[in-house]
Amino acid sequence: MAWSLAQWRSVRLETDITRFLPEGNQRDRLALSGLVKATGFSRGLVIDIAVPDSMPSDAATDAAATMVTGLASDLASSTLFKSVRTGPGASTAEDFQRLYFPRRLAFLSDDPQQEVPRLFSPDGLAAAMRRLKDALVLPTGPLVKSLAPSDPLMSFADLLQRAEGGIAKLAPRQLNGQWYSADLRHALILTETTAAAFDTDAQRAAMVLVRDRFAARNAEAGGGYVLSFTGLGRFVTESEDRAKSDISFASISSTIACALLFLMFFRRLRFLVLAFLPVSIGVAAAVGVLAGFQGSIHGLTLGFGGVLIGACIDYPIHLLNGLRTPPEADDVAQKAAARAMRRNLGAGVVTSLSGFLVLCFSDYPGIREIAVFCMVGIAVAFASTVLFLPPLKPWLAPRPGGRPATAFHIPIDRALAVLRRHRAVILGLLVVMAVAATAMLPSLRLEQDARALDAGEPVTLAEDAAIRSHLPSSAFPRVVLASGSDLQQALARSDTVHADLAARRAAGTGPDFASMHALLPSAELQQGNLDTLAALPDPATLIDASLRSAGFRPERFQPFITELGRVRDGLVHPLLPSDLAGTSLDGLLQGFTFTHADRAYVLTLAGPEVTPGDLLDLEKPDGSVTVMDPRALVSSLVTSSQRQTLALVATGVLLNIILIAAVRRRPRLALATLAPTLLTLLVVTGGIAALGIPLNFLHVVSLLLILCMGIDLGLFLLDDDAGTAGGAGAAPTVLLSALTTAVSFGLMGFCRTSALVSVGVTVGVGIAVLGLLTFAVRALAFGGLREPT
Amino acid sequence: MAADAPVSVAPRPCNEVPGLTQSFTDVSTLRAAFTDRKEIAILNAPLVSKGHVYYQRPDRLHIVTEAPARQSVTLSGARIKVVQADLGRESSMDLGASEVARAVVANMLLVLGGRIDALSSLYRCEAVPEEDAWRLTLVPLRDPLAKAVRKMDVRMARDGTLREVRVEELGGDASTMTFRDTVANRPFTDEEAKAYFTP
Structure with a gap:
């Protein structure tokens, strides 16, 4: 425990949602896709400044250029940004000409052995001269004309065309050296932050700087401009903020709700302290173990941890109820009740642990982390409960012949008696529920979009979509x-x-x-062009004749003939990275x-x-x-392991059936214990289908959580061997246990992280349904009032 | 001589000619037929082409050449697409690769768009009134045009329609683009805009 607490000092909160993607070849691909920087979104912020609607086009672009230049200058002077670009850069054209023009003949063809001899044939050269003449009448004629003496085959123009047809098509629209959206209503700035996208402190500082400097520049320009920006850093930062807020909300709300419910029932503060102590120790140990072994904890795991309190508190609830109940009349009954309590608590913890143990084999690292966290938390909470609470029995139990401390009056017996009188109706309702849920199963849809796991803020998503639509790279997924x-x-x-x-x-x-x-292109391909050209026999004579025939003055094209000589002499080299x-x-x-x-x-x-x-x-x-397809890849990763998740859940269900059968021994009792849980799983799944909600892997995991956390209810309520604290006598504590678990998870439904909402609502509703069904089965199978068997 | 004929033929700075700026700045769209005659040193004879031009402020331009070869050029910002129908070729490129070509095209857009304000900052602009037109002489003030172009003569009718643009280069080459059937400021329909200006 001391070791666990010591690890807290170095624990780091993680928010990378890809931990909730399965491992394997596909995940490796996703890692590669994360290294793709060409589209600009993963290496910094893409800033979009919308010009005022009232401003006409000419004035808008001129004014936007002034505003953007100022803002870019502000950002570039900060150490937070590695690069800030508003356009292609003044030296791009010069660099291109300097690097490529001398090597233009190395880029003649992608199939030099076939195409270069064809190009330098009489027909090939005649076509080239016709093309040159046609090109001279175009608005680009000045460029063609200035280069023609050195480049009558227009190799450099073709090279420019290659660039345009290649990477340059990813560049936004340019006007006067500034990038704009296609409609010129949005000026664009591409930045690269100094820090990595997952360095949230630095990303936050960069975004604050962008907002502050934009506000100042906007005010200078008279206002009306609208700032938006996107980038991986923004999503990561907001995801972390969301996770932190969810963790706080889930922990605090769950603790308060459990405490209130507990106090309502037990009406003793000391009971509350005793119940929360094992739970707190369990959660603390779980955080410490994960921190010690992997140095970090995912936000979703901590979100889960916050509500684990609702599940772990079941052990102290049942044990405290047993300890505070008047002793049985004789030693035999006392021993039987103590045995039953130990058995049920043991079975409860084993079924819970078995469910989470199964999840340890999941392909999803995030699910494995949650499983380990819950296993450690539950095991330590359980151990603390059974170690620390029984020695306090003299302090908790009523004096011989006395009555237990007053508890909140819950007329469970009366309710069970009513249910028992309407057994046929209840049975009919249960059958209808089962049939209706089964009928809905074929309409169940599987979630295909991984973004459903952690949807970003609506404003951020809207800005991201709008900015992407302004960039040509969005057309290349x-x-x-x-x-x-x-x-x-x-x-x-x-x-x-x-x-x-x-x-x-x-x-x-x-x-x-x-x-x-x-x-x-590769150096090998470039060299192939140069070698093929060098091997041509006397191309100069053919070129001279072709120029003359097309109406050109051959003497003006001497620079090209000289260049061919340089190629032949091996003086032109391929372009290297x-x-x-x-x-x-x-x-x-x-x-x-x-x-x-x-x-x-x-x-x-x-x-x-x-x-x-x-x-x-x-x-x-x-x-x-x-x-x-990086976006589709994430979704395909999620769906690719759904079958494995289903198999794990099926294994978990089977394991629990075996465990319950072993504990209960009598088939009728085992069946009664399992029936509410299995029916709940069916009803929840059918409900998800009926509501048209796509089933994601977290829903599936939630079903297993319902099973392993909810089966405790049946263990206690449907066991009349457990003395006054078991069977119908356990009804109030079973109700309290169901309520604490359902409310704890149900409150997760108010979180902002979609994944937590999925789990919270599913488990919360599932445990509530399971509680009702357990009582219904109690009424059906055992009757309402306590009837020792 | 008509009563409203110009009283003087001496060139005057453009910004001092009443009504000139107004005539220019009113052009938001333009359609015209053209004949272009280029005198180029690398060719034995002038190269003459004919076609139509379509322009929309600030930077959309579509030129269709019908002779001697069927070609079309679509300009969108700094990006230019060329379709050479007779050669079965289609290509596009970024004008940023050549500052001279970029400057020439940018100036063409300024002329077509009547951006006399912008032209006056790039050229020494002088205007000579003619019977029913203005003749502007534009001499580049700075590089890169000053290194390539000696002067540009622009003739424009008093109603704002462009008639002729002649560019004389320092190396002796020249081109004369003559416009006819000019229609200014008639908005393009969505279909026309899509057909002409989609890059």
């Missing part, structure tokens, strides 16, 4: 990752992916895509490449598939090419 032992091998595989996607696109069977290949270092294009390279576990990755972004799933055949069995 698919991620294709090509990997290799080094970057050149990954680039070569990316070349192959590009060729495949381009062929599909040309055939109308594939989606639009943005590839690194456009800017940086290291050439981009320190240039304005380096950001693109960093956004589209990363290393993970000693492998280099190059990514390609693709639009939605023409036929769903048809990009999956790009994948290679050796894992060198993988295809992902």
Whole structure:
């Protein structure tokens, strides 16, 4: 215990919702997708400034540019931001020209052995000259004309086209060097925070700075601008805030509710202290154990921990009820009652632990964490109860011949007697419930969207959706990752992916895509172009004839002939990733490449598939090419393990049936004990289906929680061997136990985290239904008044 | 000479000519047919093309060339899409790659949009009144245009419709774009806007 408490000093709160995703190959993919930085959302904040509606377009863009430049300057001067970009950067065009123009002939073709000789054939050159002439009449004619003497084949124009058709299509609309939404009503700033997205303190500070500086700039500009921003950091920070608020709410409200219910029943403060002491020790030990072994606790686990109090308090409730009840008339009866109490408490804790033990085999690390937390908490609370409370019996029990301390009057016996008189009606109602619930099962839908587990704040989600719609990258949800032992091998595989996607696109069977290949094909491919060109026999004569025939003056094109000579002499070299270092294009390279576990990755972004799933055949069995849809991946991860979760719950149910059968020994008694629980599981599942709520894995886990926490009710209420504190005599404490558990979990329904709400409402309602059904079965099977068997 | 004919033909700074700014700034949309004649040093003979131009403030431009080859250009901000129907090619590029091309296109947009305020800050602008038109001579004040363009002559009718734009380059090349059937300020329908300006 001391060790557990010592661990509290170093415990860290975790809010990463991906811990509630199953492990395995798919989860590894999600980890990779988290490293994808090309879209800007995972590496910082995307800031969107809407111009006032009343402002006309020309004035709006001019004014927005001034406002955005000021704000960007404010942010860039802070150490909280690593980079702040409002447009492509003044040096991008210069860097592109400086790096690519001298190497333009290395980019001639993706299939140089076939296409380069064809391009330098008489027909190929004639077509190139026609194209050059046509291009001169276009608004881009000045560019073509200035480059034509060195580049009559328009290789550099093609290279610009490659860039445009590649990564540049991810860039927002530009006007005067500033990024805007397509309708020019929103100016955009892409930032990269210095701290990682999960460093919530730094993210919070960055967001405060954005809001403060925007407010100041907006006031300077006369007001009317609207700020919105999004990014992983915002979601993580808000998720943490939500988790902290939920933990406080769940713990405090659950404690107060349990305390009030307890005081209503026992009417003794000392009983309250005695009941809460084992529970507090259990929760403290659970936090300490997790902190000691893994250094952190997830917010959802602590949220659960807060309401665990409602489940753990059952042991002191039943034991205190037994201790405060007048002793049985004779020694035999006293011993039988004590045995029954030990048996029922033991069975209660074993059924609870068995349910959570089953969950320890879940694919979901988060569920395993909750299971360990609950097992430690319940076991320690139970041990504390049976160790510390019995020695206090003399202090708690009434004097011989006396009456127990006055408790809140609950006319349970009268209610049970009424139920007993209407056994046929009750039986009919139970049958109707079972049939109706069973009839609803076929309409049960499985949750496909993982965002239902931790939906963000509505305002944040709305801003995120709006900003994404202003960015072209939202049109490319698919991620294709090509990997290799080094970057050149990954680039070569990316070349192959590009060729495949381009062929599909040309055939109308594939989606639009943005590839690194456009800017940086492998050195091997570039060298192939240069080698093929160098091997051509005397292209100068053919070029001269083609120019003359098309009406050009050949003498003006000497720079191109000279360049061909440089290629032949091996003086032109492929462009390498290291050439981009320190240039304005380096950001693109960093956004589209990363290393993970000693492998280099190059990514390609693709639009939605023409036929769903048809990009999956790009994948290679050796894992060198993988295809992902990060958003769908999260959801597919959730649904992929639903079958396993169902199997675990089924195992838990089976385990509990065996345990109850072993404890009860008599089939009728075992059946009566199990019937309310099994019927409750059916009714809750049918209810979820009837309400049209998609069943998520947390609902399924909740069913197991209902089983392992609720079966205690039947153990005590349906056991007439337990003396005055068992059977009908236990009815008030069973009611109290059901109420504390139902209320504790039910209060979770008011939390802001969707996952906690799912569990809270399901378990809360389930335990309430189970309580009612247990009493109904008591009336049916045993009658209302105490009838010792 | 008509009673309202200009009394002087001496060039005057644009901002001192009454009514000129108003004529320019009123252009929000423009449709016109054009003939473009380019005299380029790398070619033996002038290159003449014909087609139609569609413009919407501030930065949407669609040019359809019908001769000598069928081509269309769609400009959206700094992004330009070219469809060369005769060659079966379609391409798009970012004008940011060439500051000269970007400057030329940006100035074309300013001329078509009548942004005399913006033009006056980029050029030394002088206006000469003609019988029923203005002739503006624009000399670039700063790079990158000053390194490439010697001057630009713009002829515009008094009703604000563009007639001719001639660009003379420092290297001796020149182009003359003549407009006819000009319709200004008639809004584009949604279908037209989609057809002309979708990048």
